[in-house]
Amino acid sequence: MNQTQGDTAEIIAEEYWGKKGDVDLFIFRKRLAAPSDTPRPVLFLVHGSSFSARTSYDLEVPGHGEYSLMNVFARYGFDVWTMDHEGYGRSTHTDGYSYIADGVEDLKVAMPIMEEATGQTTCSFFGSSSGALRAGAFANACPERVAKLSMAAFVWTGKDSPTLKKRAERLDEWRATNRRPADEASYLGIFSRDVVGLTIPELPAAAAAAEMANGGGSVPNGTYIDMCANLPVVDPLKVACPVMIFRGDHDGIAADEDVLNFFSALPNKDKQLVMMSGQAHNTGIGINRHRFWHVLRAFLEMPVRLDNLEG
Amino acid sequence: MAEMWQQEYWADKDGVKLFMFRKCLGAPQAGDAPRPVLFLVHGSSFSGPSGFDLHVPGKPDYSLMEKFAHYGFDVWTLDHEGYGRSDSTDGNSAIAEGVRDLAAGMAVVTRETGAATAAFYGSSSGALRAAAYADAHPDSVERLILDAFVWTGEGSPTLKERSKKIDQWTSSNRRAVDRAFFHSIFNRDMPGTSEDGVSDALADKELALCDAVPTGTYYDMCVNLPVCDPTKVPCPVLIIRGEHDGIATEEDLLAYFDALPNGDKQFVVIPGGAHVSFLGVNRARFWHVLHNFLTLPGRADSLGS
Numbered sequence: 280m281n282q283t284q285g286d287t288a289e290i291i292a293e294e295y296w297g298k299k300g301d302v303d304l305f306i307f308r309k310r311l312a313a314p315s316d317t318p319r320p321v322l323f324l325v326h327g328s329s330f331s332a333r334t335s336y337d338l339e340v341p342g343h344g345e346y347s348l349m350n351v352f353a354r355y356g357f358d359v360w361t362m363d364h365e366g367y368g369r370s371t372h373t374d375g376y377s378y379i380a381d382g383v384e385d386l387k388v389a390m391p392i393m394e395e396a397t398g399q400t401t402c403s404f405f406g407s408s409s410g411a412l413r414a415g416a417f418a419n420a421c422p423e424r425v426a427k428l429s430m431a432a433f434v435w436t437g438k439d440s441p442t443l444k445k446r447a448e449r450l451d452e453w454r455a456t457n458r459r460p461a462d463e464a465s466y467l468g469i470f471s472r473d474v475v476g477l478t479i480p481e482l483p484a485a486a487a488a489a490e491m492a493n494g495g496g497s498v499p500n501g502t503y504i505d506m507c508a509n510l511p512v513v514d515p516l517k518v519a520c521p522v523m524i525f526r527g528d529h530d531g532i533a534a535d536e537d538v539l540n541f542f543s544a545l546p547n548k549d550k551q552l553v554m555m556s557g558q559a560h561n562t563g564i565g566i567n568r569h570r571f572w573h574v575l576r577a578f579l580e581m582p583v584r585l586d587n588l589e590g
Numbered sequence: 591m592a593e594m595w596q597q598e599y600w601a602d603k604d605g606v607k608l609f610m611f612r613k614c615l616g617a618p619q620a621g622d623a624p625r626p627v628l629f630l631v632h633g634s635s636f637s638g639p640s641g642f643d644l645h646v647p648g649k650p651d652y653s654l655m656e657k658f659a660h661y662g663f664d665v666w667t668l669d670h671e672g673y674g675r676s677d678s679t680d681g682n683s684a685i686a687e688g689v690r691d692l693a694a695g696m697a698v699v700t701r702e703t704g705a706a707t708a709a710f711y712g713s714s715s716g717a718l719r720a721a722a723y724a725d726a727h728p729d730s731v732e733r734l735i736l737d738a739f740v741w742t743g744e745g746s747p748t749l750k751e752r753s754k755k756i757d758q759w760t761s762s763n764r765r766a767v768d769r770a771f772f773h774s775i776f777n778r779d780m781p782g783t784s785e786d787g788v789s790d791a792l793a794d795k796e797l798a799l800c801d802a803v804p805t806g807t808y809y810d811m812c813v814n815l816p817v818c819d820p821t822k823v824p825c826p827v828l829i830i831r832g833e834h835d836g837i838a839t840e841e842d843l844l845a846y847f848d849a850l851p852n853g854d855k856q857f858v859v860i861p862g863g864a865h866v867s868f869l870g871v872n873r874a875r876f877w878h879v880l881h882n883f884l885t886l887p888g889r890a891d892s893l894g895s
């Protein structure tokens with residue numbers, strides 16, 4: 280296991296820009312400032328439907344401890360990347376809907392930039408909610424780029440999903456316009472829809488403030504439409520790499536059976552299904568996020584195989 | 591750095607003496623902070639210390655007991671009735687007897703450590719014993735780890751083959767074991783998942799203790815599955831499965847996993863692993879998974895019971 284650096288270790292933050300046609304895509308990177316003898320493993324974080332990259336993975340909630348997944352994994356020794364997908368945060372807000380398929384194209388743009396900066400051609404991907412769908416669909420499309428895939432708050436077919444059943448009631452609304460408001464009230468709804476008590480009361484305001492600072496206030500509807508009308512968008516049979524699926528016990532985005540079926544179909548036998556108590560949909564910024572960090576790190580730092588049977 | 595400390599004990603199951611073995615880093619001292627107890631439960635074909643404290647000439651790190659002692663655990667194991675140094679009786683040491691053995695062993699653990707609970711790890715029919723013990727004694731199982739586990743046996747290649755000898759398992763309470771048998775344990779699923787020398791080291795150790803082992807767990811696995819009920823296991827559970835392990839189908843294990851009521855549960859497949867994960871080439875991956883499950887931080891919310 281890599282040595283963890285203390286909270287005071289200096290972390291470098293760098294910004295990059297990718298270009299997808301006319302669309303500018305904001306890319307953000309954090310890693311320890313101290314030089315490393317060996318290349319730092321790259322971890323690419325993929326955001327979901329309602330928060331841009333830094334709100335999801337680099338959030339500050341003053342007085343309430345560490346919320347930045349980027350900082351945590353930078354201290355673990357990773358070179359941590361994320362990006363704002365089309366229509367989110369500081370990336371160009373277009374007339375498009377930023378569907379899952381668009382997110383895959385965004386990730387394709389980020390890869391050469393990551394490669395040029397790090398010298399590495401592959402990285403580990405983590406995605407949450409529709410970020411897990413983007414990451415999974417990217418692993419289908421570009422398996423040569425994905426060393427490991429971690430998915431939290433994942434849904435496969437959507438069968439018997441309480442959240443998606445509710446969300447589908449507004450499908451016409453999602454289709455009628457390409458964007459919906461993203462503010463403190465909407466975030467309070469996201470954090471409380473599964474169960475109350477697994478996020479701190481200050482979180483909706485902190486998330487809304489971060490989102491506004493990152494150019495937000497509204498987000499695209501494409502992933503909501505995909506999740507209500509177009510699932511499945513990820514084929515487990517086409518995921519070649521090791522996979523960890525993380526599922527919170529209160530998360531209504533999927534039924535257990537749906538997740539188990541996806542897991543069962545994965546062809547790579549290096550796979551883990553972690554179900555965790557005290558977790559709802561937003562595992563990364565919940566009260567028990569330290570438990571999520573623990574299992575994600577354990578998956579990413581799994582010792583290498585020593586047998587000669589790997590085909 | 592503290593040195594490895596070990597101690598032998600005897601548990602009493604209604605007059606049947608059961609051998610127990612314990613390892614931890616440094617001798618326990620009065621006033622020490624309690625170390626988490628990890629209780630290792632052996633399977634059908636070799637006794638506790640033989641499998642869990644194996645030393646292979648010229649090859650490092652085969653003792654699971656020492657590895658987890660180094661991690662800070664107080665590691666215990668027990669020879670079930672009819673195995674190793676424990677008493678042999680006319681019984682066949684079926685799973686239900688194993689549960690009674692563990693209850694007797696846990697009384698010794700509590701007496702010596704003050705701990706009323708332990709994390710239980712079981713491999714193969716040891717996993718069946720541990721799971722059945724968790725069903726019967728949920729208050730003393732803090733966490734449960736099931737490796738090379740089988741629930742219903744539906745579709746199991748190994749059990750289909752084993753059932754061909756059911757008359758042999760029912761006609762006698764013991765079955766002979768020899769060096770060739772120990773070789774077969776490591777080769778039956780997939781050659782290359784263990785190093786040369788491991789099966790011989792295990793045979794050397796076990797054959798010095800006995801030339802036969804009880805038939806009860808083989809019989810149970812062929813005839814009486816399921817012997818444990820996932821809905822009665824209240825604690826967090828980790829299921830570890832070697833990629834090539836023929837003892838169960840993945841479908842069987844996922845059905846058990848799905849029925850577990852505790853929200854903390856993990857299902858981990860070890861690629862390049864077979865039936866005896868902890869003595870395999872990739873045992874470092876097995877340690878990693880087990881250690882991370884055992885050290886999962888506690889919840890910080892107020893919703894947990």
